[in-house]
Amino acid sequence: QVQLVQSGAEVKKPGASVKVSCKTSGYTFTSFGITWVRQAPGQGLEWMAWISTYNGNTNYAQKLQGRVTVTTDTSTSTAYMELRSLRSDDTAVYYCARDLGVTWRWFDPWGQGTLVTVSS
């Protein structure tokens, strides 16, 4: 079955960087895009970025542009999200999710989430 398994929780200091992985299985990796969404404690969903696993094209949320990079490793069917210059308001659960197609931009299933805590 299709699975997205994310890396474990992280605690980072302000100004540091974090890289979250999303290892996929159960399908052809390059046939479905991947998106990243975060959720601050008690808040709603915030879209961050999307990557085409087929050709590497990316789109980023304007407010995160310059601080976030999403990449893929097709040899291991794994997607990555790196967020730099962390601030306290980056504390959130970070999710990866699979596109319904190459570029459908509807997402299911989702990874289990990775809690990133930014604290001094």
Add this chain to the structure above:
Amino acid sequence: EIVLTQSPATLSLSPGERATLSCRASQSISNFLAWYQQKPGQAPRLLIYDASNRATGIPARFSGSGSGTDFTLTISSLEPEDFAVYYCQQRNDWPLTFGGGTKVEIK
């Protein structure tokens, strides 16, 4: 950026009742709208895409309608497992955006 406004913020209903959730877009998005369900401590799950298509495995009591700027998610008869938060999402244009969510709680 396309803003999605969901209403009401909270819906208090009893099992067996009908739930009607609204999502309004700040500009026309054709039928490029999806609905997700999120339960506490869990990742979201896709319910509806392209405004009215049920995702795989989603029960028939969930239905979506609308086009342009006004969209509705209807749960025809609430089951105990349907009490959750529901989000809409648009894919008409970048950046992708989510609504603020509607919490369906037990009355």
